[in-house]
Amino acid sequence: xxxxxxxxxxxxxxxxxxxxxxxxxxxxxxxxxxxxxxxxxxxxxxxxxxxxxxxxxxxxxxxxxxxxxxxxxxxxxxxxxxxxxxxxxxxxxxxxxxxxxxxxxxxxxxxxxxxxxxxxxxxxxxxxxxxxxxxxxxxxxxxxxxxxxxxxxxxxxxxxxxxxxxxxxxxxxxxxxxxxxxxxxxxxxxxxxxxxxxxxxxxxxxxxxxx
Amino acid sequence: xxxxxxxxxxxxxxxxxxxxxxxxxxxxxxxxxxxxxxxxxxxxxxxxxxxxxxxxxxxxxxxxxxxxxxxxxxxxxxxxxxxxxxxxxxxxxxxxxxxxxxxxxxxxxxxxxxxxxxxxxxxxxxxxxxxxxxxxxxxxxxxxxxxxxxxxxxxxxxxxxxxxxxxxxxxxxxxxxxxxxxxxxxxxxxxxxxxxxxxxxxxxxxxxxxx
Numbered sequence: 001x002x003x004x005x006x007x008x009x010x011x012x013x014x015x016x017x018x019x020x021x022x023x024x025x026x027x028x029x030x031x032x033x034x035x036x037x038x039x040x041x042x043x044x045x046x047x048x049x050x051x052x053x054x055x056x057x058x059x060x061x062x063x064x065x066x067x068x069x070x071x072x073x074x075x076x077x078x079x080x081x082x083x084x085x086x087x088x089x090x091x092x093x094x095x096x097x098x099x100x101x102x103x104x105x106x107x108x109x110x111x112x113x114x115x116x117x118x119x120x121x122x123x124x125x126x127x128x129x130x131x132x133x134x135x136x137x138x139x140x141x142x143x144x145x146x147x148x149x150x151x152x153x154x155x156x157x158x159x160x161x162x163x164x165x166x167x168x169x170x171x172x173x174x175x176x177x178x179x180x181x182x183x184x185x186x187x188x189x190x191x192x193x194x195x196x197x198x199x200x201x202x203x204x205x206x207x208x209x210x211x
Numbered sequence: 212x213x214x215x216x217x218x219x220x221x222x223x224x225x226x227x228x229x230x231x232x233x234x235x236x237x238x239x240x241x242x243x244x245x246x247x248x249x250x251x252x253x254x255x256x257x258x259x260x261x262x263x264x265x266x267x268x269x270x271x272x273x274x275x276x277x278x279x280x281x282x283x284x285x286x287x288x289x290x291x292x293x294x295x296x297x298x299x300x301x302x303x304x305x306x307x308x309x310x311x312x313x314x315x316x317x318x319x320x321x322x323x324x325x326x327x328x329x330x331x332x333x334x335x336x337x338x339x340x341x342x343x344x345x346x347x348x349x350x351x352x353x354x355x356x357x358x359x360x361x362x363x364x365x366x367x368x369x370x371x372x373x374x375x376x377x378x379x380x381x382x383x384x385x386x387x388x389x390x391x392x393x394x395x396x397x398x399x400x401x402x403x404x405x406x407x408x409x410x411x412x413x414x415x416x417x418x419x420x421x422x
Contacts, residue, residue, distance in 0.1 A: 054358060055318045068310055070317035077310040099279055099288040106281035107266045110320050147265060 003064030004033070008049065010058050011036035013206040014121045016172045017071035017109075018059040022205075023168045024075045026198035028087040034205070072105045075165050090165040101159065101166040104151075108169050115140035119176035125206050129179050141177055145186065148174060154185045157192040167193055214275030215244070219260065221269050222247035224417040225332045227383045228282035228320075229270040233416075234379045235286045237409035239298040245416070283316045286376050301376040312370065312377040315362075319380050326351035330387035336417050340390050352388055356397065359385060365396045368403040378404055 007025060009018035013036075025032050037043045037058050044056045052067045053060035060069045063081070068074050079090045091098045114136035122128040133141060148170060151159055158167050171193035174186050182190075193199060218236060220229035224247075236243050248254045248269050255267045263278045264271035271280045274292070279285050290301045302309045325347035333339040344352060359381060362370055369378050382404035385397050393401075404410060 054314065054361065055322065056354075057318075057322070066307055066310075068314060070314045070321075073310055073313040073317050076313060077306070080306050080309075095288070095291050096277055098291075099277075099284060102284040102287060103265065103279060103281050106284050106320070107268075109317070110281075111266065111268070143267075150265065 002030075004062075005030055006033045006035055006062040008035045008037050008053065008058050008060040008062075009205075011038045011209065013202065013209045014125065015058055016121055016124075016169070019172065019199075019202050020071045020165060020169055021059040021061065021074045022202050023196070023198040024078055024090050024165050026201055027090065027163075027165075027196075028078060028082050030078075030082060030087070036209070072102070072109065075105075089162070092160045092162070092164055094161075097160045101164045104159065104166040105169055107147075108173050112140040112144055112173065115144065115173075115176060119180075121172070121176075123179065124172060124175040125203070126210070127179070133180065141180065144173060144177070145183060148186050148189075149183060152185055152189045154188075156185070156189060163196075168196075168199065171199075213241075215273075216241055217244045217246055217273040219246045219248050219264065219269050219271040219273075220416075222249045222420065224413065224420045225336065226269055227332055227335075227380070230383065230410075230413050231282045231376060231380055232270040232272065232285045233413050234407070234409040235289055235301050235376050237412055238301065238374075238376075238407075239289060239293050241289075241293060241298070247420070283313070283320065286316075300373070303371045303373070303375055305372075308371045312375045315370065315377040316380055318358075319384050323351040323355055323384065326355065326384075326387060330391075332383070332387075334390065335383060335386040336414070337421070338390070344391065352391065355384060355388070356394060359397050359400075360394060363396055363400045365399075367396070367400060374407075379407075379410065382410075 005025065007021055009015060009022065037049055039058065043049060044053070044058060049060070050056055052062060053069045054067070055069045057069050059071055059074065060067060061074045068077055075090050091101050114134060118133055118137040119130055123130060158164070159170065171190040174182060174190040216236065218232055220226060220233065233245070248260055250269065254260060255264070255269060260271070261267055263273060264280045265278070266280045268280050270282055270285065271278060272285045279288055286301050302312050325345060329344055329348040330341055334341060369375070370381065382401040385393060385401040
């Protein structure tokens with residue numbers, strides 16, 4: 001029985017970054033409590049959340065007396081504190097593959113802004129159609145498809161030798177284009193990620209919050 | 212004599228992310244070649260850069276036959292391949308401090324967008340004054356100062372026990388407010404970072420590119 005873990009997520013379970021940490025904790029089979037934070041009411045800027053989360057953003061993790069925000073950073077922390085083989089690995093063991101997994105995560109968090117804006121996760125989780133893509137979002141979609149196609153071949157269900165958390169993040173980004181054009185191998189890859197029990201559990205939370 | 216290292220940077224030496232990797236390589240005392248990429252001419256989307264850099268962004272690193280983009284990811288890679296004590300450490304050795312250093316980096320790369328836009332690095336490197344901050348940028352500046360003030364006390368010259376690459380990144384973000392209001396301890400902290408020989412070498416490149 002380890003120190004308690006609490007994961008703070010947006011109360012609508014729409015944040016792809018909260019989802020990423022939720023999946024990470026679930027893949028590691030760690031017991032944790034989920035605490036919704038009402039972003040629309042500004043709860044992230046109020047106590048007690050504000051003093052737990054330095055950057056006042058979700059997701060935030062509390063592990064014993066240690067607080068941490070930023071999803072990819074939390075994944076790195078979990079992989080260090082709860083390492084393989086006792087727990088599932090979130091990152092590849094090989095140095096170069098690990099670097100490539102981090103590269104995907106960092107890129108998805110800092111590029112393709114127009115696509116993220118015009119195809120929010122309501123598209124991903126609710127199947128909500130959006131307006132036609134603007135030129136900027138169209139360019140971002142083209143870049144995403146180009147890069148993902150370099151990484152994901154036909155019938156490929158993981159970026160590297162085994163699953164990594166970068167697979168979840170890439171699948172979410174691809175799912176933003178579910179109702180737009182998405183090449184078959186990429187659609188199949190994202191769908192395969194969606195079948196993981198850890199992702200399905202997140203989707204259940206999402207559906208329950210919507211109901 | 213190790214495998215050759217090439218760092219691709221924007222040809223104006225204005226990218227804070229290119230600077231971060233430049234400083235990382237210099238702190239590690241690794242020999243490397245600097246290759247400018249002309250972003251205004253779209254060289255990042257042309258060969259040969261495009262096939263070297265998966266995400267077609269600077270900075271990009273080539274180490275032997277391995278290519279990598281995304282500045283914080285390159286820093287992690289360098290810290291794994293050229294570890295302390297033979298080379299300077301870029302991240303703290305302690306798990307929690309390392310997580311906090313990564314947290315700062317990830318936050319600076321994914322938040323405060325209005326401040327980054329209205330106080331571009333021309334402000335930092337050229338001392339170029341900008342328009343008064345918009346409401347959004349003002350809020351970002353207030354958040355930056357709030358968070359940084361929680362981390363940096365009077366006469367403190369590093370976030371953690373020893374210098375880390377997060378110090379360079381935080382200093383650059385703070386320097387965006389050089390001509391605005393910046394509390395004295397934060398100004399002194401950023402100025403102390405600026406005195407590091409690794410940062411001074413970057414500034415020489417920047418000045419030469421401007422001349």
